[in-house]
Amino acid sequence: MSIVKTLEIKCTSCNTWFPSPIFFGDINSFDSSTLLGNIVQCPKCSSMVGCNKENMRVIANDGGFRGKDTY
Numbered sequence: 710m711s712i713v714k715t716l717e718i719k720c721t722s723c724n725t726w727f728p729s730p731i732f733f734g735d736i737n738s739f740d741s742s743t744l745l746g747n748i749v750q751c752p753k754c755s756s757m758v759g760c761n762k763e764n765m766r767v768i769a770n771d772g773g774f775r776g777k778d779t780y
Contacts, residue, residue, distance in 0.1 A: 711735055711736035711737070711769040711770060711771050711772060712734070712735055712736075712769060712770045713732075713733050713734060713735060713736060713739060713767055713768075713769050714768045714769060714770060715728075715766075715767070715768040716728070716729040716731065716732065716733065716739075716765065716766075716767050716768075717729060717765065717766050718749065718758060718760060718764055718765055719764045719765070719766070719776075719778065719779050720751040720753065720754060720756060720758050720764075721756070721758055721759075721764060721778065722751065722754050722756040722758070723751060723753055723754040723756070725751060725752075725753040725754070726766075727751065727752050727753070729749070729760060729765065730749055730760070731744070731747065731760055733767075735769075736767065736769045736772070736773075736774070739767055739774065740774075744760055744761045744762055744765075745761060747759065747760035747761070748760060761776075762774075762776050763776040763777050763778040763779075764776050764778040764779060765779070766779050
């Protein structure tokens with residue numbers, strides 16, 4: 710089982726990475742989740758940012774995930 714080590718969100722306003730307030734114990738839980746309508750405040754610029762897979766990156770013990778809005 711792939712254990713999630715880090716889950717971060719990229720602010721869509723200032724491009725800062727910060728830790729997600731949403732936690733998943735393993736990558737399978739992350740893969741099967743639907744993350745819509747959750748928002749969090751960026752610690753750098755105070756913008757409200759969506760917590761969705763498109764602006765998240767996950768680092769797991771044997772791989773990870775990077776959303777399409779993180780490049």
